[in-house]
Amino acid sequence: MDIVTAGRKAASPLIRYRNAALLGCTALVAFAPVSLRAQEATTPTVLEAITVDGQGAGGNGDDDSKTIVATTTTAAGKMPADILAAPASISVITSREIQERGAESIEQVVQYTAGVVTDYYGSDDRYDYFKIRGFTPFTYRDGLVVGRTWSGVREEPYAFERIEVLKGANSTGFGVSDPGGSVNYVTKLPKSERFGEVYATGGSFAHKETGFDFGDSLTEDGTLSYRLTGKFQRSDAEYDYSRDDENFIMGGLTWRPTDATSLSFVFDHLGRDGTPSSGGHPRGTDFDRDRFFGEPDFNYDTTNRNTYSVLFDHDFGNGLTFNSSARHSKSGSGFGYAYIWDALGADDPADTRVDRSYFGNDKSSEQFIVDAHLLYETHFDNVESRTLFGAEYNRFNSESDSYYVAAPAIDFRNPVYWGRPAALSPYSSVENDQKTKAIYLQQDLTFFDTLTASVGLRNDWLDLRETNRLAGSTASGDYSEMTKRFGLSYKITEELAVYTSYAESVAPPGTGTEPTKGEQYEIGIKYRPDAFPALFTASVYDLTMENITTYEAPVYLPATVDKIRHRGLDLEAKVELPNNINLIGAYSYIDSKIVEKGGAFDGNSFAQVPEHMAALWGTYTLEGEGKRGDMTFGLGARYTGSYYFDNANTRKSDPAIVFDAAFTYKIQENTTFQVNVSNLFNEKHIANDDGGAYYYNPGRAIFASLRQTW
Template sequence: MLYTSVLVIADQWPGALHVAHAQSTNGASLPLIVVESPAPRAPRRPVRATSPAQRAAAISQPKQVAASVVPKETAGGPVRGIVAHRTGTGSKTDSSIMETPQSITVVTREQMTSQGARSIAEALRYEPGVISETRVGDRFDNVFIRGFGGFGANANYLHFWDGLRLPRGINFAMPSVDPYLLERVEILRGPASVLYGQNNLGGMVNLISKRPSATPQGEVFARVGDHNRIEGGFDVSGPITQDGQLLYRLIGLGRKADTEVNYTSTEREFIAPMITWRPTADTTFTVRAVHSRDPSTYQPNWLPALGTLRVNANGQIPRNFFAGHPNYNSYSRTQDSIAYEFEHHLDETWTVRQNFRYMNLSSEIKALSVTGFGAGSTCGAGTTANVCIGRQSTHYIENLQAATIDNQAEAKFATGWLQHTVLAGVDFQKSSSDATFGNGATTYVNYLNPSYGTIAGPALTTQTIQERDQTGVYLQDQIRLGKLAAVIGVRNDWANATSDTRTIATGVYTNRSHPSDSATTWRTGLTYLFDNGLAPYVSYATSFEPTIGTDYTGTAFVPTTGEQFEVGVKYQPNGFDGFVMLSLYDITQNNVLTMDTAHLYAAYPACTQSGINCQIQQGQVRSKGVELSAKLTPIPGFDVIAAVAHNEIEITKSTQVVSGISIQGKVPVGAPANTASLWADYTIQSGQMMGFGFGGGVRYVGESFGDNINSTAMIVPAYILADAMLHYDLNGLSPQLKGWKLALNVTNLFDKTYVSACASAIQCFYGNGRSTMGTIRYQW
């Protein structure tokens, strides 16, 4: 497909003729294209067609635009290359990233494809301040942002999909969105409660879906890799009717693979039909359905620190060691969702929107979870104790239903010299979760010579039912005065939750919690846009996040609250495509949940291995840091992505004592202080090798702590990983091969064995070994 540097914007007036060079996807110059460009000063909002004939003409206009013309970038649309300029995540309006006074980066579709991302976690590898693979696998996507994350029930799972909250179940019923469905992944750092309600203070990840296209297009691909990986998919889109009122998109994928851990596999299949109806130039209605099925998923067991993080005199635990049981361990998930997006322009000032999604998810997990080392005799006569690993069986069946709706009214107007974009909204979300589970006996296996024998799963003994709902009302004003851009917003939330746990045999409730909370949050920020591309900014924001459950004493949790101060500067260079951002932040969060396994298991027998009643609110956490990121295309065909982050996170208030040591002043588990990454990709622009490209990257993750008392024995060392990539657009080889592309991606190029993180002395995680994938793709 051909591209040009000229943006043809259908909603602006025709004006002077401009001449521009067109380029192919590999950057080679093509003949000059002459197009109509707008006059220097365009109206603030498009002049809208009023008669039926005018509206029909406006709707069908995309058919008349040459395929070589790049469409105008919008907040939810595709991006050419790796540099995005607009976002809706930071404001819920189509806004410039430069004018948004908060740290935002965007992983574009092209970046995900180039780096061979197979999950959202892998797509986030090169983003500043984000740690996405503390526990590897494709079962769940959880992240640390600016030091805030967690493990198990406290993990910071992905947050939003097309601006609507992704629900979460009680324990293992967590949604998963495949990156092949997405146009972009946006990371907004710091609080986002003013627009989205309850949210993690460190930041949010917003997944932006692909949408139907007015221009016919499509692709099919096939992929093979190590560990018997095989995968295929398709993505086709275009108009259904000649007048362009109906558009469609259909995306499908299937994959199956073994993994580097013995007796584990992963499998996924999904189909996603979408349709857009545009009856007039002022009205758009898009419906999207996704059916996804994961018969098996990959998330290796945690393992003891002795033998992974620390040297075991008997020998290290092999990276491919399977701590479960080949005939028992499994995880399956079926996920269905239907969503719609409605937008209508009432006039030149007012626009209304309504976004909705309903999701149904069911999951079942059977697992053996490592409890530590047992006596040597439990693994047979003559066995050394420190090679005999204990594992407790567990069985969970969960169902999750959730619905969320967001109603918005946007007004654009002027008051004197001030230009306003005012957004008012009401959103509502409700979820219902039902988990039936049981825990069984502890069995043992010798990791040096595993003999799994037979196993009987536990009985389902306990049921937990949770209901959550939240209503929020918000108001935001984006103000522009010359080169000064300001934003101010306020929101009030009302949140209710119930959580009831009972013993199935007796019907007796063992844990009941019915919190009801409300909170007001607000934010404000300023950005000044210099002519040279620099845009310094400053912002302040607060957050609110309800918390379900009780601690080990039966006391109900209170909501977490927090605030952030942030200053920074963004830079958009003149002369080539690029975006650079430097930000400094100071975050304080109160009433933070944590789970202290070693202390509470011994002191409170009611605290079970599944995490029920194991959580405590440790007081206050403060995170300070600096982030520098850059995404640049300095010359045609050459992309550079760089990121550096330093984070100082500390438990600043706590009465908790572990093994006689106060955790106040300590660093939370799993949060490294330093990260850095660099990625480069070059495609040859001319000559016999035109279309051939190569690249790679280096990722550094600094050391972290594996316990809350920050003992020297539980320091997880820093690690450096290398990735490599080759790709070839065969159009450069022959015009008859136009549309055919080959790619080879290798991650962890040198097959480094490393521990990615530890959550406790019995919960350490190996990182991924080397992975190699070859892809053949045909696009039209």
């Protein structure tokens, strides 16, 4: 299933939020202290408005281009929140961190985030492969659902001001999703002042890239402003007969007729022309990564997507604001390639021929989604209250054809290519028509500026219709699903907070099947010192997911697992020390168990879930002296423990550690030269063994960039 419902809408720039909100209803007032109820006749006090010039659709108060330590987020729900007080585990990757690490893909963006495993499919480049707490996440853009990373579009990180990672279940905040977590992409929106940058990048695999991001006010009073962002890339991948080309352009207009109203329109086009993989490497061999065992004439991976977004905000005053966003997108994508599928591999030294298969998919989709909500904030005595009520509508249509036939075997010692398949008939041809309606309520109460109680309720009505065009049959299903979230956060001091939460998730995997349901219990602690920008978090969780649909090689047809339970620990730190040292650290432990009484996998670990993961990234800036400009040195290490490649737990990876490095030199005030190296020592390991072939982790890549800002 591609997509079933929508998520949350993040607040837009120049929205005024106040530090308190409405006590939502009489039932919630009953939880207030007796001293508060004795003053029911008192007129509510609305705190003085605070205007926040947000850096993007998140409407956050952070300048994401200047810091790696975010303080606010909308990832836990549709209400902007202080990360310290939010009863959830949230990681924010700002645009500064993305640029410093030279992240070229979403996988690279989230590599240093606790609880996230990346690159578990190795040299298969079709999707953004990462999991949060052991499960594939749903992704959102400005709070509106995009879909699962598996089978979805590979997003362009340069389009976003920040990327917010919420760990754990939260269907009440985002809509129908899986329990491991979710990711919200915050779009770059026009600002009210002049700014800009242009850059050029070159490096490994004949990589050539240029990009720009600039904007200004179109009127003297700043009521109308624009932003234009683009990236154009021509490159190969690290294997023969490959390419990795991209055209991305995004333009936005923001109109602010008053300080209380903001209307933004954004159009973006994403075009990719790449190749899906090298076809895998024969099992039992150890060839270089650049060896190609697919078919040069049947090796494509394309994306063509146009998106139109509208974001509207209005502040009525007295604590009441209205926010609405809508998006229409239309895309076409497809891939086709030949890959090795030979369970014996190179077990027989005399047999150097391996079997292969042709595999492909062509898909078109169209989506319209709209979300609207009211946020009312007020302050009663020592209680701050925020109440949000909203509704959402999502319509999604797609057509998908999948192909799978045997391909000629190939001699891996002396490859001879056979070309495209003579004819391809789909083994699956499916048309999906999905409509989702939802209403939701979120209520936060903060007592004496220390204890925050958070409640979220959401009901989704899912109308799903799936047509099998080969069989001429149609299946349909109607679902009504209620999800809940409860959280408590207590500020021990202004710098230290503890929290606990319970959250649910629900996501039907396909028409006519039982919904995939999840729930999570979590406790955690957060520390944000006043002395310098930093955020330290630790959390322990217990989450389960039921009625899971999995996809196993070679053709990845759906199979069902009854229940999966993950219990784990996440530790994360982001620190900007006064002596020009920045640090990002993460550690994760996951105890993964498949639970299906009497089933073949009972007691096994879920595939692609390492027990241990750790990462550390640090930078040191040597300040300029005389004619020499600032120099920043960066070094990182990523450790991934061993994990099983399959749910049967018959094949397992080796633990591995990969190093990254960066160097930036400020040539002059607004001109920088930057070098980024991923996999510094060219460490090589098997990231995926699907039973028919090996897929290695990405090799060393070196990129140099020249950047001019204003």
